[in-house]
Amino acid sequence: MSELKPDQLRKMNKDERDERMKELKENLLRQRASVAMGGSPLNPGLIKSIRRQIARIRTVDHEEETKR
Template sequence: MALLRMKEIRQMTPEARTAKLKELQDDLLHERGVAAMGGAPHSPGQIRALRKNIARVLTVETQEGATKQRAPAAGKGGDGT
């Protein structure tokens, strides 16, 4: 599991981000299942890394969603009239 950098995530297309998010969530589900059954994880920090990567992807999606909503309102003049 490689560390995803914010720069890399922002360069992805929305479809690629959605696919990556699904992949990360599936990996996390698998790792949690292994841990719940008492098995030793391949890497002790992998669950934490997966959670952080999921949070990074969701953060970028939220930021881009807020930017898209805010952008049309910026062209109205800004004086409130």
Template sequence: MIMAALKIADIRNMSAEERNEKLKELRNELMHERGVSAMGGAPSSPGIIRSIRTSIARILTVQKEEEKL
């Protein structure tokens, strides 16, 4: 499943439960893509791993910000 990087505004509008679910989904997808590239296969999209990592970082950033409030 190829997806664009999540926007911060979209992440902030999610509930904490939705964010945790999305984070789990993104981490599974990242593990899959890394596995494909480690086996010598070409990823379906060259920038997909970077996009997934960026989305994960954004979700974690929003979670940390909300912990401080």
């Protein structure tokens, strides 16, 4: 799963962004669960990256809502 830039997110429609958000939230949940169970994450920066991607999607959604 690669990081999407804001301009790539703006080109996506709402349904595609919602699907991407769902995938990211599930992935974040899995990563946090593995850390909570006492394991160490395979990639320590992955949780931060996932959170940033979620924030980007929410920002683009908010921008589109305020345009209307």
